Amino acid sequence: QLQLQESGPGLVKPSExxxxxxxxxGGSISGGGFWWGWxxxxxxxxxxxxxxxxxxxxxxDNPSLKSRLTMSVDTSKExxxxxxxxxxxxxxxxxxxxxxxxxxxxSLDYWGQGALxxxxx
Amino acid sequence: xxxxxxxxxxxxxxxxxxxxxxTGSRSDVGGYNLVSWYQQHPGKAxxxxxxxxxxxxxxxxxxxxxSKSGNTASLTISGxxxxxxxxxxxxxxxxxxxxxxxxxxxxxxx
Numbered sequence: 001q002l003q004l005q006e007s008g009p010g011l012v013k014p015s016e017x018x019x020x021x022x023x024x025x026g027g028s029i030s031g032g033g034f035w036w037g038w039x040x041x042x043x044x045x046x047x048x049x050x051x052x053x054x055x056x057x058x059x060x061d062n063p064s065l066k067s068r069l070t071m072s073v074d075t076s077k078e079x080x081x082x083x084x085x086x087x088x089x090x091x092x093x094x095x096x097x098x099x100x101x102x103x104x105x106x107s108l109d110y111w112g113q114g115a116l117x118x119x120x121x
Numbered sequence: 122x123x124x125x126x127x128x129x130x131x132x133x134x135x136x137x138x139x140x141x142x143x144t145g146s147r148s149d150v151g152g153y154n155l156v157s158w159y160q161q162h163p164g165k166a167x168x169x170x171x172x173x174x175x176x177x178x179x180x181x182x183x184x185x186x187x188s189k190s191g192n193t194a195s196l197t198i199s200g201x202x203x204x205x206x207x208x209x210x211x212x213x214x215x216x217x218x219x220x221x222x223x224x225x226x227x228x229x230x231x
Contacts, residue, residue: 039167046124047159047167047210049220060218096166106214107157107172114166 002027006115018084022097033102040093125223132229143194143211151192155214158196162207
């Protein structure tokens with residue numbers, strides 16, 4: 001059974017960089033033509049798409065975050081990562097890593113449990 | 122990219138059918154058969170319930186069904202149960218290179 005697990009600091013200071021890593025187990029990042037991505041959800045609010053990355057490094061980003069966002073993938077470690085620079089309180093959210101069904105489906109069939117990140121001094 | 126429009130809340134009695142709508146534009150819902158629906162219980166990660174408008178992942182009850190007409194997609198739950206209570210989100214491919222979510226609908230089973 002595929003499992004995704006987010007890891008990273010739960011508290012980030014304003015203007016600093018938020019960094020999260022997603023570790024994939026029970027399957028391979030490289031196999032099957034899947035994309036891997038990030039979704040966030042501010043407390044008490046709805047879901048926001050952050051972006052996706054293919055095992056070869058190709059990405060699609062949310063235009064509203066593009067200037068601050070970097071995603072990377074390390075297939076040897078079965079991990080992919082997110083960096084978001086110049087964070088503010090508005091970036092406080094639960095961050096989920098996800099797997100996107102291949103073949104252009106744009107559907108997210110596996111989700112991590114989520115990592116709560118708070119931006120505060 | 123603008124969020125898709127969903128009703129804030131819907132409710133129904135056990136055994137009834139309920140429908141949640143998701144309205145977008147020709148750039149997203151209307152332009153692609155790539156609408157998904159997710160169920161989220163409090164404190165949990167969302168769960169995929171419907172993808173590509175009408176398809177159900179393995180393990181999802183056939184009480185859940187999806188449809189689309191023009192720029193509006195719908196999720197119907199037949200014979201709603203108390204365990205169906207939660208938040209429901211639609212999503213759609215937008216412009217072929219991004220994903221957009223609806224604002225979410227809280228389902229209450231009375």
